[in-house]
Amino acid sequence: MKVKKIAVIGAGVSGLGAIKSCLEEGLEPVCFEKTNDIGGLWRYKHITENGNPGIYKSLTCNTSKEMTAFSDYPFPDHYPNYLHNSKLMEYLRMYASHFHLMEHIQFLSKVCSVKRHPDFSSSGKWDVVVETNGEQKTYAFDGIMICSGHYTEQYLPLSDFPGIKNFRGDYLHTWAYKNPDSFSGKRVVVVGIGNSGADVAGEISNVAEQVFLSTRRGAWIWNRVWDNGNPMDTILFTRYNRLIEKFLPTFMINKWAEDKLNARFNHANYGLQPKHRFLSHQSTLSDNLPNHIIAGRVLVKPNVKEFTETSAIFEDGTEEKVDVVIFATGYTFSFPFLESDPEILDSQNSRFKFVFPPQLEKPTLAFIGILQPIGATIPTSELQSRWVVRVFKGLQTLPPVSDMIADITRKRKKMEKEFVKSPRHVHRVQYIHYMDEIASELGVKPNLFSLFLWDMRLAKEIFFGPCTPYQYRLQGPGKWDGARQAILTQRERILKPLKTRVVEHPVPFSSSLPWAKSICVVFFLLVPVFVIILVMYN
Numbered sequence: 232m233k234v235k236k237i238a239v240i241g242a243g244v245s246g247l248g249a250i251k252s253c254l255e256e257g258l259e260p261v262c263f264e265k266t267n268d269i270g271g272l273w274r275y276k277h278i279t280e281n282g283n284p285g286i287y288k289s290l291t292c293n294t295s296k297e298m299t300a301f302s303d304y305p306f307p308d309h310y311p312n313y314l315h316n317s318k319l320m321e322y323l324r325m326y327a328s329h330f331h332l333m334e335h336i337q338f339l340s341k342v343c344s345v346k347r348h349p350d351f352s353s354s355g356k357w358d359v360v361v362e363t364n365g366e367q368k369t370y371a372f373d374g375i376m377i378c379s380g381h382y383t384e385q386y387l388p389l390s391d392f393p394g395i396k397n398f399r400g401d402y403l404h405t406w407a408y409k410n411p412d413s414f415s416g417k418r419v420v421v422v423g424i425g426n427s428g429a430d431v432a433g434e435i436s437n438v439a440e441q442v443f444l445s446t447r448r449g450a451w452i453w454n455r456v457w458d459n460g461n462p463m464d465t466i467l468f469t470r471y472n473r474l475i476e477k478f479l480p481t482f483m484i485n486k487w488a489e490d491k492l493n494a495r496f497n498h499a500n501y502g503l504q505p506k507h508r509f510l511s512h513q514s515t516l517s518d519n520l521p522n523h524i525i526a527g528r529v530l531v532k533p534n535v536k537e538f539t540e541t542s543a544i545f546e547d548g549t550e551e552k553v554d555v556v557i558f559a560t561g562y563t564f565s566f567p568f569l570e571s572d573p574e575i576l577d578s579q580n581s582r583f584k585f586v587f588p589p590q591l592e593k594p595t596l597a598f599i600g601i602l603q604p605i606g607a608t609i610p611t612s613e614l615q616s617r618w619v620v621r622v623f624k625g626l627q628t629l630p631p632v633s634d635m636i637a638d639i640t641r642k643r644k645k646m647e648k649e650f651v652k653s654p655r656h657v658h659r660v661q662y663i664h665y666m667d668e669i670a671s672e673l674g675v676k677p678n679l680f681s682l683f684l685w686d687m688r689l690a691k692e693i694f695f696g697p698c699t700p701y702q703y704r705l706q707g708p709g710k711w712d713g714a715r716q717a718i719l720t721q722r723e724r725i726l727k728p729l730k731t732r733v734v735e736h737p738v739p740f741s742s743s744l745p746w747a748k749s750i751c752v753v754f755f756l757l758v759p760v761f762v763i764i765l766v767m768y769n
């Protein structure tokens with residue numbers, strides 16, 4: 232059979248994983264990247280261009296390295312757990328060079344349109360028009376992987392802020408914010424308390440005269456440094472927790488989480504207490520926000536009702552003179568190259584597992600990384616790609632259209648029930664749950680039951696330890712021989728970067744007591760129950 236040619240659109244984290252997955256399955260990828268380099272969102276540029284994502288100089292990953300890695304390429308052990316954007320770029324370059332991805336990328340090539348080939352219904356082929364150096368060329372492809380990103384455009388609802396047009400100071404979106412230098416001595420209001428809002432307000436407050444952080448609904452704030460100094464996600468995102476979560480009612484999980492976060496600082500006293508419960512809205516990850524608030528450098532305010540020429544008037548009637556407004560109102564994305572195909576474009580909120588538009592006669596177009604996992608994006612996109620290439624090759628089939636639509640509808644209903652209504656919630660998924668779902672399609676979900684019988688040490692780490700991406704390389708297509716070792720050494724890689732001053736009698740970093748306790752319970756008291764649960768869980 233002829234080798235299939237696949238177009239990968241975008242060379243960000245999702246695009247790189249897509250190219251790699253194509254190569255792994257013997258497909259022939261051509262990646263079109265409109266800028267002159269890889270990395271997408273993660274490549275810091277001092278000037279942000281329209282249509283491209285923009286990040287600030289200090290941006291640091293909100294997921295830790297062991298949870299963020301490509302599944303067969305752990306971060307070097309000395310890398311810090313939470314990576315600055317420049318470090319993540321280093322890793323992406325190493326990944327691209329290790330797997331020889333660069334030679335499959337065509338830079339400064341903008342995809343203008345993706346259209347079904349005239350005989351699409353029998354061949355599943357696509358015509359792709361690409362512009363390079365001002366010249367347009369049409370290519371034929373057997374499959375399309377859209378990896379153009381989820382955070383490419385600023386979401387700036389100016390109409391929600393009466394008077395902003397008459398405001399005489401400056402206003403900008405965090406998309407264009409780079410560093411705090413130009414805010415020295417200014418009075419600044421930051422609108423929005425997502426991750427960027429909290430980061431930017433905090434960092435500017437070190438040099439500004441005063442920062443106001445305006446929030447409509449408040450937020451639960453969690454932090455990277457969790458119990459005993461472990462990276463938060465390595466402690467919370469475990470299969471053990473996921474199992475407990477499954478059996479606990481929602482109100483108990485909310486209570487546990489909110490008590491835990493309030494123990495660090497009381498959200499009501501700090502003016503941050505949201506109207507929503509913990510699980511029903513995105514939480515904000517910020518290590519520093521409470522420090523800036525208690526130091527008075529950041530004052531929390533309600534929503535801005537209107538702007539005057541020189542000030543902001545908040546919904547509680549208070550008025551503050553401000554020089555600059557920074558909108559941290561989030562991001563959106565679009566697919567201009569799909570405009571001629573409204574059917575695919577409109578499939579936005581109804582894709583099978585966020586990947587395949589269900590109604591296409593041939594499953595030869597996929598969206599990669601167009602979702603918001605509560606967890607790391609790199610492994611999520613990568614797993615989607617591994618599944619997609621198997622479908623492209625015909626080694627795996629999708630369910631009938633009606634089943635796919637039923638699945639989509641069921642998920643949407645569930646989401647509407649669980650989350651506060653917001654356009655951005657449409658793409659939210661729980662990390663382990665979603666990973667396992669795709670892994671089951673692909674046949675790479677770790678089989679805990681047999682591991683429990685044959686490789687207890689590994690089974691324990693998989694079940695109690697952080698649900699790291701290497702777990703999805705233990706079996707099935709794309710099996711990686713290093714996966715077991717990568718899992719068994721993950722805790723060493725977490726500790727390694729901290730060992731820059733070695734202490735003589737170290738107290739074990741992760742508290743061993745509750746750990747040992749739960750193991751004892753499982754081993755001596757609950758073995759039968761445990762086995763039954765595992766069987767159900769698989």
Ligand SMILES: *[C@@H]1O[C@H](CO)[C@@H](O)[C@H](O)[C@H]1NC(C)=O
Binds near residue numbers: 294426427604607
């Ligand atoms: C990390 O930040 C992104 C962008 O704000 C967000 O969508 C995601 O949920 C965050 N992840 C975690 C674990 O907080």
